[in-house]
Each structure stands twice: as structure tokens, then as C-alpha cells.
Amino acid sequence: MLVLYNILSAMALVIYSPVLFLKKGPEDRWAFVSERLGISGCTGADIWVHAVSVGEVLACLPFLKKLKQEFPGHRIVLSTTTYTGQKIARERFPAADRIMYMPWDTGICVNRVVRSLRPRIFITVETELWPVLFNSLKGVGCRVVILNGRISRKSFRGYEKIRFFMKRVLSDVDFLYMQGKGDAERIISIGAEREKVGVMGNFKFDAEFSASSAPAWLEKVGGRILLAASTHKGEEEILLDAYKLVRERIQDARLILAPRHPERFGEAAEVIRKQGLDFIRRSEIRQAPAPGVILLDTMGELSSVFSGASVAFIGGSLVPLGGHNIMEPAYWAKPVIFGPHMDNFPVAREFLKRSAAVQVTNAGDIAETVIELMENPERAQDMGRKARSIIDENRGAVKRAVELVRSFIGTA
Numbered sequence: 001m002l003v004l005y006n007i008l009s010a011m012a013l014v015i016y017s018p019v020l021f022l023k024k025g026p027e028d029r030w031a032f033v034s035e036r037l038g039i040s041g042c043t044g045a046d047i048w049v050h051a052v053s054v055g056e057v058l059a060c061l062p063f064l065k066k067l068k069q070e071f072p073g074h075r076i077v078l079s080t081t082t083y084t085g086q087k088i089a090r091e092r093f094p095a096a097d098r099i100m101y102m103p104w105d106t107g108i109c110v111n112r113v114v115r116s117l118r119p120r121i122f123i124t125v126e127t128e129l130w131p132v133l134f135n136s137l138k139g140v141g142c143r144v145v146i147l148n149g150r151i152s153r154k155s156f157r158g159y160e161k162i163r164f165f166m167k168r169v170l171s172d173v174d175f176l177y178m179q180g181k182g183d184a185e186r187i188i189s190i191g192a193e194r195e196k197v198g199v200m201g202n203f204k205f206d207a208e209f210s211a212s213s214a215p216a217w218l219e220k221v222g223g224r225i226l227l228a229a230s231t232h233k234g235e236e237e238i239l240l241d242a243y244k245l246v247r248e249r250i251q252d253a254r255l256i257l258a259p260r261h262p263e264r265f266g267e268a269a270e271v272i273r274k275q276g277l278d279f280i281r282r283s284e285i286r287q288a289p290a291p292g293v294i295l296l297d298t299m300g301e302l303s304s305v306f307s308g309a310s311v312a313f314i315g316g317s318l319v320p321l322g323g324h325n326i327m328e329p330a331y332w333a334k335p336v337i338f339g340p341h342m343d344n345f346p347v348a349r350e351f352l353k354r355s356a357a358v359q360v361t362n363a364g365d366i367a368e369t370v371i372e373l374m375e376n377p378e379r380a381q382d383m384g385r386k387a388r389s390i391i392d393e394n395r396g397a398v399k400r401a402v403e404l405v406r407s408f409i410g411t412a
Contacts, residue, residue: 009106035101038109042116046074053085059203132173151186167191201397214308223252224310230260230313230324246369258296265297314338333384355387394410
């Protein structure tokens with residue numbers, strides 16, 4: 001079955017090649033193409049960590065920094081799949097001995113990289129499964145570990161259909177450290193050996209957020225701010241409708257709209273124009289006063305912007321995409337609202353249970369909740385305090401993960 005997967009993956013690479021060469025975004029296009037194809041030069045590594053994109057890189061930063069601190073004599077390689085993840089990796093973890101793109105998961109690309117790096121341990125974050133890579137790594141005596149693993153109910157249903165193949169893939173993994181008990185039971189159900197599975201918690205609770213105050217440009221925005229973070233197609237319209245309702249009641253209300261993907265900045269701007277609202281891009285703010293809607297079209301600022309928000313909405317949740325990280329607004333003790341689709345973050349249920357967040361379903365719900373929180377700062381502050389307490393109570397995943405790595409490679 002692994003042979004068939006390898007052949008199919010190679011065929012997929014041939015079909016995808018034009019996209020690989022013409023893909024918009026990578027500033028270092030030759031590095032992107034050559035490393036994805038596995039033809040760039042590689043040097044040896046002791047620890048190879050893979051984080052597919054921005055979210056995974058940000059989540060594992062505290063772990064990466066702790067690794068560098070605890071294993072100073074070991075070479076650490078960090079790989080990503082997306083160019084946005086690569087950009088954040090280079091900005092946030094310059095201490096890496098090498099940052100590269102993950103080779104395409106077929107033997108012709110993977111084997112050369114594995115033979116060159118020959119890592120002692122390979123760590124993939126959040127259940128990114130690479131059948132050919134795992135098998136190639138085991139062939140050179142490398143340990144394979146999954147950290148911060150999770151399997152949503154939707155993914156689980158898909159994996160169940162190919163359980164016979166998943167059992168083969170998971171047999172190459174030395175240990176699977178999952179976020180929660182549900183994730184652990186699901187990975188066991190699709191073929192992982194129970195004795196190789198543990199529960200570590202979630203890296204996101206240990207995330208390090210900028211301790212700086214709100215960025216200076218927020219002073220030019222003024223008013224009470226609804227920050228709509230990591231929004232997707234189909235959500236901006238709903239949020240803009242909600243904002244119009246809020247403005248009827250609260251004249252100084254402002255909306256900061258932060259699309260999840262940079263390539264959607266232009267699309268989001270067009271949605272705002274069609275709604276007939278005055279807006280400005282964050283990159284164009286020069287002087288006060290700013291209009292009511294601000295399009296956050298920069299990278300790396302979102303965390304600090306949370307610190308200046310009155311209410312935070314988490315995107316990817318009004319549409320069925322599983323939601324995004326609620327830890328950042330919680331870290332800043334902000335009241336959090338999100339839609340019904342938060343499957344990727346089971347901890348959202350704990351936020352609702354403890355009245356640290358509010359679930360909304362449409363523009364009317366959003367407007368009503370935002371108005372109530374903006375007009376009742378005591379309730380907003382209480383929600384924020386409860387959200388922060390959930391963060392504080394669940395730290396420790398990084399420490400457990402580092403100890404697991406130590407158990408495999410020692411301290412030398």
C-alpha cells in the first residue's frame with residue numbers, strides 16, 4: 001500500500017508542478033521550488049521539527065525556544081510547507097540552524113533530504129502525517145514523534161475509511177503526544193498502538209505573546225473596537241452587517257477586519273466597498289481620525305492588536321472551517337465571541353461552560369452581543385478574566401514535550 005501511495009504522490013507532483021513553479025507569494029522562489037523537490041543542498045541535523053504553516057509555527061515557538069535552550073549542542077532544523085509559515089519561522093525563530101521547506105512526500109524528493117540530514121529525531125506538529133517521509137526516516141534509524149496532535153471528528157471519519165493504511169503509517173511513529181483524551185482515543189481507533197500514545201495538552205496554552213501594549217496606530221483609530229480576527233470568505237459580509245447594527249447604537253464603535261490569508265486582503269477590501277462603508281487599510285494609516293472600518297493588511301501585528309480590542313471575534317467559525325486560535329484574546333483577558341464551527345478547538349466548549357466566551361450564529365447575534373459587552377464593561381472584564389484563567393490553568397505542554405524528546409535523544 002505504501003508503494004501505491006508513493007506512486008500516486010509522484011503522479012500528483014507531476015500534475016501540481018506548474019502550480020509549484022508559478023505559485024504566487026514566495027520571495028525566495030528558487031528555495032521554495034528546489035526544497036519542495038528535495039534537490040537543494042542539506043546539512044546534517046540532530047532535531048528536525050516540521051510545522052506546516054503560520055498557526056503551527058506560532059503554536060510551537062515556545063517549544064522550539066525551549067529545545068534550543070535545553071539542547072544547545074544539537075542542530076535544529078525547522079521546516080514548513082507554506083511560504084507564509086516560512087516567513088514567520090524566519091522572523092520568530094532565527095536561532096534555528098536551518099529553516100527550509102518540507103520536501104514533497106514521495107521517494108524521489110524525500111530520500112535525498114533524509115540521507116543528507118540524517119536527524120536523530122523528527123517531530124511533526126499537529127498530526128501532519130507523511131507516509132513516505134516517516135518510512136524513509138525509520139530507514140536511517142531516526143525516531144519519529146507527533147507532538148500537539150489532534151484529530152477532529154471530521155478527519156477521524158475520513159481516516160476510519162482507510163484504517164488499514166493508517167495503521168501501517170502509524171507503525172513508523174515512535175510516540176504520539178496528543179492534545180486531549182478524545183484525540184488520543186481517536187488516533188488509537190485508527191491504528192496507533194495504545195502504549196505509544198499519550199496526552200500532553202496544547203502548545204497554544206504555552207504560547208508567548210508580545211508583552212508590549214497596543215500598537216501606536218491604534219490610538220488613531222480610537223473608540224471601542226470589535227476585532228474580527230482570521231476571517232474567511234463568507235464571514236466578512238456577516239461581520240459588516242453586524243457592525244452597521246452596532247454603529248446605530250454605539251457611535252464610537254470601530255471594526256478592525258483581519259482576513260486569515262494575505263492573498264484575500266484585496267477581496268476583503270472589495271467586500272467592504274460593496275457594503276458602502278468608509279474604510280482604510282492598516283498599511284495606509286497616516287493620521288487621525290481613521291474611519292470606522294480598518295482592514296488589517298499586515299502580518300505579525302494581530303497579537304498586539306488584540307491587546308487594544310474591546311471585543312474579539314474569532315474567524316473560521318461562522319463558516320464550517322473549524323475555527324481559529326482563541327488563546328491570544330484570552331491571553332489579553334478580552335471577551336471572546338465565535339460562531340458554531342469551532343471543531344478544531346475543543347477547548348472552546350470550556351470557554352462557553354465557564355462563561356468566558358459567547359457563541360453567535362448571525363449578524364443579529366453578533367451585534368446584540370457586541371453592544372451588550374461594549375455597554376457593560378464590567379461583564380466584558382469578567383469574561384476576559386475567566387478566559388485568562390483558563391490559559392493559566394492549562395500551561396505545561398511544552399515542558400512535557402521537551403521531556404519526551406530528552407527520553408529519546410538524551411542530553412549529550
